Amino acid sequence: MPTATDTSPIKKSSVLKKQAPPLASLAKRRLTSRWATLAALIIATLWTIPTFGLLVSSVRPAQEVRTTGWWTIFQNWGITTDNYSAVLQAGNSQLNLAGSFINSIAITLPATIIPLVLATLAAYAFAWMRFPGKNLMFVLVFALQIVPIQMALVPLLRLFARGEIFGYPVIGAFGSAGYAQVWIAHTIFALPLAIFLLHNFIAEIPTEIIEAARVDGASHGQIFFRIALPLTAPAIAAFSIFQFLWVWNDLLVALIFADGPVAPITKLLAELTGTHGQDWHLLTAGAFVALIVPLLVFFALQRYFVRGLMAGSAKG
Amino acid sequence: MSGFLQWLSTLPSLLQIPIIIGVFLAVIALLLFFIELAPRQGKKYTIIRLLACIIFPLGMMLALDSYTWAIIGAGLLGIVLFWLDYRSRDGAGYVFQLIGFLSPAIVLLIAGLIVPTIQTTIQSFMNSRGTEFVGLENFIWIFTQPQGVRTVLNTVVWVLVAPAISTIAGLAYAVFIDKSRGEKVFKILVFMPMAISFVGASIIWRFIYTARPIDQAQIGLLNQIIVWLGGEPVQFLQAEPFNTLALIAVLIWVQTGFAMVILSAAIKAVPTEQLEAAELDGTNAWQRFSNVTLPSIRSSLVVVLTTISIASLKVFDIVRTMTAGANGTSVIANEMYTQFRNFEQGRSAAFAVVLFLMVMPIVIYNARQIKKQRELR
Numbered sequence: 001m002p003t004a005t006d007t008s009p010i011k012k013s014s015v016l017k018k019q020a021p022p023l024a025s026l027a028k029r030r031l032t033s034r035w036a037t038l039a040a041l042i043i044a045t046l047w048t049i050p051t052f053g054l055l056v057s058s059v060r061p062a063q064e065v066r067t068t069g070w071w072t073i074f075q076n077w078g079i080t081t082d083n084y085s086a087v088l089q090a091g092n093s094q095l096n097l098a099g100s101f102i103n104s105i106a107i108t109l110p111a112t113i114i115p116l117v118l119a120t121l122a123a124y125a126f127a128w129m130r131f132p133g134k135n136l137m138f139v140l141v142f143a144l145q146i147v148p149i150q151m152a153l154v155p156l157l158r159l160f161a162r163g164e165i166f167g168y169p170v171i172g173a174f175g176s177a178g179y180a181q182v183w184i185a186h187t188i189f190a191l192p193l194a195i196f197l198l199h200n201f202i203a204e205i206p207t208e209i210i211e212a213a214r215v216d217g218a219s220h221g222q223i224f225f226r227i228a229l230p231l232t233a234p235a236i237a238a239f240s241i242f243q244f245l246w247v248w249n250d251l252l253v254a255l256i257f258a259d260g261p262v263a264p265i266t267k268l269l270a271e272l273t274g275t276h277g278q279d280w281h282l283l284t285a286g287a288f289v290a291l292i293v294p295l296l297v298f299f300a301l302q303r304y305f306v307r308g309l310m311a312g313s314a315k316g
Numbered sequence: 317m318s319g320f321l322q323w324l325s326t327l328p329s330l331l332q333i334p335i336i337i338g339v340f341l342a343v344i345a346l347l348l349f350f351i352e353l354a355p356r357q358g359k360k361y362t363i364i365r366l367l368a369c370i371i372f373p374l375g376m377m378l379a380l381d382s383y384t385w386a387i388i389g390a391g392l393l394g395i396v397l398f399w400l401d402y403r404s405r406d407g408a409g410y411v412f413q414l415i416g417f418l419s420p421a422i423v424l425l426i427a428g429l430i431v432p433t434i435q436t437t438i439q440s441f442m443n444s445r446g447t448e449f450v451g452l453e454n455f456i457w458i459f460t461q462p463q464g465v466r467t468v469l470n471t472v473v474w475v476l477v478a479p480a481i482s483t484i485a486g487l488a489y490a491v492f493i494d495k496s497r498g499e500k501v502f503k504i505l506v507f508m509p510m511a512i513s514f515v516g517a518s519i520i521w522r523f524i525y526t527a528r529p530i531d532q533a534q535i536g537l538l539n540q541i542i543v544w545l546g547g548e549p550v551q552f553l554q555a556e557p558f559n560t561l562a563l564i565a566v567l568i569w570v571q572t573g574f575a576m577v578i579l580s581a582a583i584k585a586v587p588t589e590q591l592e593a594a595e596l597d598g599t600n601a602w603q604r605f606s607n608v609t610l611p612s613i614r615s616s617l618v619v620v621l622t623t624i625s626i627a628s629l630k631v632f633d634i635v636r637t638m639t640a641g642a643n644g645t646s647v648i649a650n651e652m653y654t655q656f657r658n659f660e661q662g663r664s665a666a667f668a669v670v671l672f673l674m675v676m677p678i679v680i681y682n683a684r685q686i687k688k689q690r691e692l693r
Contacts, residue, residue, distance in 0.1 A: 033496065036491070036492040036493075036496070037492065037493075037496055039488070039492050040489060040492035040493045040496065040502055043485065043488070043489050043492070043506065044489075044502055044505045044506060047505060047506045047508075047509065047569065047572070047573075048505050048508075049537070050520045050521065050523075050524055050537075050569065051508065051509070051512070051520060053520075053523065053524070053537060054519070054520045054523060057523065065535065066535070067532070067533060067535070068533050068535065069533065069534060069535050069536075069537065069540050070535075070537075071537070071540070072533075099329075102329045102330060103329060105329075105330065105333070106329040106330060106332055106333055109333050109337070110333060110336050110337055110340070113337055113340070114337075114340055117340070117341070117344055118420045118421045118424070119421060121344075121416075121417045121418070121420065121421065122417060122418050122420070122421035122422065124417055125414055125417035125418045126418075129413070129414050129417065130406070131411075131414055137422075141425065142683070144425060144429050144430070145679060145683075146672075146675060146676050146679040146680065147429060147433050147672065148630055148649075148668070148671050148672055148675055150630075150649060150652050150667075150668040150671055150672075151432065151433045151436045151437075151668050151669070151671075151672055152428060152429050152432035152433060152436070153432075153656075153668075154432075154436065154439070154656060154661065154664065154665065154668075155431070155432035155435035155436055155439075156428055156432050159427070159428075159432075163381075165427075165431055165435075166431075166435060167446075169383075170382060170383070170386060171377075171380040171381060171382045172317070172318045172380060172381025172382065173318065174317065174318035174321045174322070176322075178321065178322075178324060178325025178332070179325070179329075179332065179336075180321040180324070180325070183336070184424075184428070185428070187424065188424050188425065188427075188428030188429060189428075189429075191421050191424060191425055191429075192425065192429070195421060219351075219352060219354075219355050219413075220351065220355075220413050220417070221348055221351045221352035221413070222352070224348075224417075225348070245511065248513070249512070249513030249514065249515070249516075250513075251513070251514065251515050251632070251633040251636065251637070252632050252633065252649075252653070255636075255653065256656075262325075266513055266515045266516075266633075269515050269516070269519065269637075270515050270633075270636060270637045273518070273519060273522065273637050273638075274640070277522075278526075280523055280526070280535065283519050283522075283523070284519070284523060286519075287515075287516045287519040287520065290513060290515065290516050291511075291512050291513070291516045294511040294512060294513065295508070295511055295512070297511065298508065298510075298511035302504070
C-alpha cells in the first residue's frame with residue numbers, strides 16, 4: 001500500500017473530531033466511557049491489591065502480621081524493617097537470602113551477555129552469509145523452540161556432572177565448579193529464540209547498505225561490527241532485558257543446575273515457603289527483596305521491556 | 317577449563333562476573349580477529365588460517381579436558397575444514413568466517429539441546445536406572461495410575477482455563493482503557509505482574525489465600541472477604557478440586573497484562589474509518605466492537621491465546637512453590653521434576669516426552685500465526 005493512503009485516516013479522523021458531534025451521541029458516549037472507566041478502575045485495583053498487600057505486610061511487625069490483616073494497618077499501627085534484616089539472614093545451612101541475592105546477580109549477568117553475543121554472531125551469519133543448507137539449518141534452529149527445556153535438563157546435568165553423552169564420557173566434568181553449569185545451561189536454552197529474533201532484526205537491514213559496504217571492500221567482520229551491531233542495538237537491548245528477567249525469575253533451571261551454595265534467590269524463596277510456610281512477615285519481605293530488581297528494571301526501561309517481553313513470551 | 321572454573325568458583329561471587337565476562341569477550345575478540353584476517357590472500361595468511369583451523373578445535377577439546385583421541389580428532393577435523401575453506405567457491409577464507417560466526421552457537425545447541433532431547437526420548441523407554449529397555453511401560457504407568465491421570469488432566473484444565481480467562485480479561489481491560497485519561501498508568505498497573513517471578517507471585521497469592529480458624533482474625537484477604545460476607549474461612553489450597561483453580565488464578569493474574577498489551581496495540585490499529593462508518597450506520601458500541609473490532613484483531617487474539625496456552629502447559633514454578641503438587645494439584649512439569657528427584661529417570665523422561673508432545677502442535681500453530689501476522693503488516 002502506498003504511504004500516502006496510510007497517513008490519510010489520521011487526518012480524516014482529526015477533521016471529524018473537530019466537528020461538534022450531536023449532543024445525544026456525545027452524552028451517550030460519555031456515559032458508556034464512564035462505565036468503562038469504572039470497570040477499568042475495578043480491574044486495575046484487583047490487579048494491584050495483591051502486590052500492595054505484600055509490600056504493606058513486609059514492613060509490619062511480625063506479631064501484627066501474624067494476627068491481623070494488613071488492611072487493618074491503621075488500627076494496628078506499626079512499621080519496622082526488622083522483617084528485612086531477619087529474612088536476609090534466613091536460609092539453609094549453606095546459604096542465606098542475602099547470599100542468594102548476590103548469587104542471582106552473579107548468575108544473571110553472564111547468563112544474559114554470553115548467549116546474546118553468541119546469538120548475534122550466528123544471527124548475522126544466517127542473515128547475510130551464503131552457504132548450502134542455510135534455510136534448512138535456520139528452520140532447525142527455529143524448530144528447537146518447540147523443545148521444552150524439560151527434555152534437556154537431565155541429560156545436560158549428566159554431561160556437566162560426569163562429562164557423559166549417551167553414557168560415554170567425552171569431556172572432563174565440571175559440575176561442582178560454582179556457577180559454570182548454570183551459566184552454560186541458561187546460555188543454551190536462550191539460543192534458539194535469541195538467534196531467531198535477532199536474525200529477523202539483522203535481516204531487516206536494507207540490502208543496499210550491506211552491498212555498499214561490501215563494494216567498499218569491507219569484510220564480514222567489519223560489516224558485523226560497523227553496520228549490523230549498531231543498527232540492531234535497540235533490538236539487542238530489548239531482548240537482553242527479556243533474557244535478564246527470564247534468568248532472574250527462573251526456578252526450574254536453578255533447581256537442577258544451581259544447588260547448595262550457588263542457589264539464586266528464587267530457589268531459596270521457594271525453599272522458605274516450604275520451611276517457613278506460615279511466617280508471613282519473613283515470606284513477604286523475602287518476596288519483596290526478589291521482586292525489587294525486576295520491578296526496577298520494569299519501571300526504568302518500560303518501553304524496551306514491553307518490546308522484549310512481547311518478543312520472548314513464548315520461551316521456556 | 318574445569319581447572320579454571322574450579323579456580324573461578326573460589327573467588328567472591330561478584331568478582332566472578334567481570335572475570336568470566338572478560339574471558340568470554342576476549343575469546344570472542346580473538347575469534348573475530350581471525351575472522352577479520354581470514355579473507356586476506358597471500359601465503360602468510362594461508363598459514364595463519366591453517367594454524368587457526370587446527371588450534372581452535374584442538375584447543376577447545378583440550379580445554380574441556382577431553383580424551384587424547386578426541387583432541388587429535390578435533391585437530392584432524394580442523395585440517396579438513398581448512399581444506400574445505402581453501403577450495404571454497406566463494407574464495408579461500410569464506411568458510412572460515414562462516415564457521416567462526418556460526419559454530420559457537422551451533423555446537424552449544426547440538427550438545428545442549430539436540431543430543432539431550434534424543435537422550436531423554438530414549439530414556440523414557442528405559443527403566444528407572446536407565447539400564448534396561450522396558451518399552452512403553454513408563455507411559456502406561458502415567459496413564460493408568462490415578463495420580464498420573466490426575467496430573468495430565470490438571471494440565472489440560474490449566475490449558476483450557478488460563479488462556480481463555482486471561483485473554484478475555486485482558487481484552488476487556490484494553491477496550492475499557494482505550495483512549496481514556498491516564499491510559500498509560502492503567503496499563504502499567506496491570507502489566508506489572510509480568511515482571512514478577514512466578515515464585516514471587518506464588519508467595520503473594522499464598523498470602524491472599526491464607527486461612528485461619530473462624531474464631532480468629534483472618535490475615536488472608538480472600539478469607540476476610542468471605543468472613544465479612546458471613547461465610548466460613550476456606551483452605552483454598554487444600555480443597556479439591558477447586559485448589560487447581562486457585563493456582564490457575566495466579567497465572568491469570570500474571571498473563572492478563574501480556575494479553576492486554578498485545579490486544580491494546582491491535583485495537584489501536586483498527587482503521588478509524590471503519591468504526592466511524594459503523595457509527596454513522598447507527599450501530600451501538602457493542603455492535604461496533606463485535607462486528608468491526610473483533611474481526612480485525614482476530615490474528616492477535618490467536619497469538620495471545622496460543623502463547624498463554626504454551627505458558628500454561630509448561631507451568632512449573634507456581635505449582636512447585638504453592639503446593640508442590642500436593643492435594644491433587646500436580647501438573648506434568650512438576651511431576652517430571654518430582655520423579656527426577658525420586659531417582660525415577662525413566663518416568664521423569666516419559667513425563668517430559670508427554671509435555672513435548674502436548675506443546676508441539678500449539679507451538680507450531682503459534683509460530684505460523686505470528687508469521688502470518690508479520691506478513692500482513
